Amino acid sequence: MDSFPRQSSTCILREVGIYIYIYIYIEVTMTSIPSVSPSQPPCPRVGLLVTAAAVFIVCNSKDDVQYGVNLDVTSYTNGKRDTHNPPGRALPFSVWDFYSSGCSLRMLNPQAFSSTVWNFLSILQEQFGSMAGANVYLTPPGTQGFAPHYDDIEAFVVQLEGKKHWRVYNPRSLEEVLPVTSSPNFSQSEIGSPVLEVVLEAGDLLYFPRGFIHQGDCLPNSHSLHVTVSSFQRNSWGDLLAKLVPAALGVAMEEDVEYRQGLPLDYLTYMGVQNSDKDPRREKFLSRMGGLMNKLAGYAPVDAAVDEKAKEFLHDCLPPALTPEEQASSVQGSSTRWGNGRPLNVGANINSQTRVQLIRAGCARLCSDGEVIELYYTTDNSRVYHKEELKSFEIKTECADAVEFLIHAYPKFVSVRSIPCDSVAERIALAELLFEKGIIRTAEPL
Numbered sequence: 001m002d003s004f005p006r007q008s009s010t011c012i013l014r015e016v017g018i019y020i021y022i023y024i025y026i027e028v029t030m031t032s033i034p035s036v037s038p039s040q041p042p043c044p045r046v047g048l049l050v051t052a053a054a055v056f057i058v059c060n061s062k063d064d065v066q067y068g069v070n071l072d073v074t075s076y077t078n079g080k081r082d083t084h085n086p087p088g089r090a091l092p093f094s095v096w097d098f099y100s101s102g103c104s105l106r107m108l109n110p111q112a113f114s115s116t117v118w119n120f121l122s123i124l125q126e127q128f129g130s131m132a133g134a135n136v137y138l139t140p141p142g143t144q145g146f147a148p149h150y151d152d153i154e155a156f157v158v159q160l161e162g163k164k165h166w167r168v169y170n171p172r173s174l175e176e177v178l179p180v181t182s183s184p185n186f187s188q189s190e191i192g193s194p195v196l197e198v199v200l201e202a203g204d205l206l207y208f209p210r211g212f213i214h215q216g217d218c219l220p221n222s223h224s225l226h227v228t229v230s231s232f233q234r235n236s237w238g239d240l241l242a243k244l245v246p247a248a249l250g251v252a253m254e255e256d257v258e259y260r261q262g263l264p265l266d267y268l269t270y271m272g273v274q275n276s277d278k279d280p281r282r283e284k285f286l287s288r289m290g291g292l293m294n295k296l297a298g299y300a301p302v303d304a305a306v307d308e309k310a311k312e313f314l315h316d317c318l319p320p321a322l323t324p325e326e327q328a329s330s331v332q333g334s335s336t337r338w339g340n341g342r343p344l345n346v347g348a349n350i351n352s353q354t355r356v357q358l359i360r361a362g363c364a365r366l367c368s369d370g371e372v373i374e375l376y377y378t379t380d381n382s383r384v385y386h387k388e389e390l391k392s393f394e395i396k397t398e399c400a401d402a403v404e405f406l407i408h409a410y411p412k413f414v415s416v417r418s419i420p421c422d423s424v425a426e427r428i429a430l431a432e433l434l435f436e437k438g439i440i441r442t443a444e445p446l
């Protein structure tokens with residue numbers, strides 16, 4: 001196993017945390033080859049999660065952790081993969097019983113329970129422009145919890161505690177390179193020999209792209225706790241084209257009579273699977289179809305399709321996890337409270353000197369269907385995936401430039417006075433609205 005060289009990583013800044021570490025990996029290697037980066041020196045704390053107890057403590061808490069929803073119990077023994085989820089709540093009594101009998105535990109949405117994971121993923125999603133998710137795996141010594149498989153996401157495995165022996169295999173065919181769906185479980189005879197075999201220790205990072213088959217097992221004397229951070233699910237050119245092509249056709253049908261002309265009377269007699277033998281009329285038909293397909297690109301509303309994709313992403317996003325400073329200067333830290341028998345400090349006290357900043361890059365996006373302008377935003381999203389509808393509100397046409405100005409000014413603070421609206425009153429009203437929705441914060445707590 002030691003014969004596999006570990007790439008040395010000169011860029012690891014432990015103070016800044018694992019986020020930088022993964023970000024550099026994304027920039028350098030994503031969707032190319034699997035790779036390992038050791039922590040330098042190996043560190044048992046990577047600032048993300050610390051111990052098995054810290055992760056699975058949630059099972060002890062008031063949190064409603066449900067088998068099958070938040071926690072899976074699995075085993076892979078003698079080539080057979082099983083799931084052992086009983087119905088109901090995952091309480092420590094039964095969770096640790098499963099673990100003691102050799103089962104692996106997979107926590108499915110740690111970001112809903114752990115603020116550290118939430119914070120980490122909320123930064124990554126901004127950088128990736130694609131949803132970032134996580135699963136946490138705890139595996140007992142000498143066992144394996146999952147059969148070999150590949151996933152439909154870019155995977156960043158961060159070893160948190162203990163050790164795990166990993167084997168990673170090339171995609172088996174071109175069709176399995178960067179796949180759009182995850183694979184079924186494979187048997188050992190279906191996957192060939194590993195291209196990478198390594199034992200991860202606490203602080204190590206292993207990256208493998210979509211389509212690389214992998215399996216991990218524990219050494220006899222060590223358990224393993226790792227988090228797999230994922231991103232780039234359904235985030236390919238093809239996924240964007242899936243939005244663009246129907247939209248382009250809608251435009252072409254409306255604007256170009258050629259797309260509305262009737263099909264040849266006899267086309268059913270020479271086209272279609274049953275007629276795929278040579279017929280001279282097929283060539284003419286195919287050439288006409290090819291011409292229409294080529295012309296379609298000219299009708300493609302690319303920005304509108306990108307906005308559709310962006311709206312999906314905004315819905316997938318975690319709400320921004322705010323630093324104490326950001327919190328104190330946003331609506332979340334507002335000093336409104338009950339006192340002397342009435343609410344005090346009601347309403348944002350914004351004036352034209354107040355300096356404001358978008359709370360996070362990408363937390364809001366201006367879109368238009370050609371008639372109404374809407375501002376979509378993530379700050380009211382839930383930490384539980386899609387628990388909330390995507391939120392938006394209408395922006396008056398005369399305020400659109402002002403919102404764009406604030407979005408593009410990020411990360412700079414700008415004074416309310418400098419926002420391009422027609423009047424002081426409008427500037428203040430817009431800033432107050434965005435502040436109330438948690439989309440902007442002020443330079444000083446109000």
Ligand SMILES: O=C(O)CCC(=O)C(=O)O
Pocket residue numbers: 137139144145146151155157214215216217228
């Ligand atoms: O730890 C394991 O057994 C498998 C984990 C896995 O498949 C993953 O992290 O993607």
Ligand SMILES: [Mn+2]
Pocket residue numbers: 149150151214
């Ligand atoms: Mn996997």
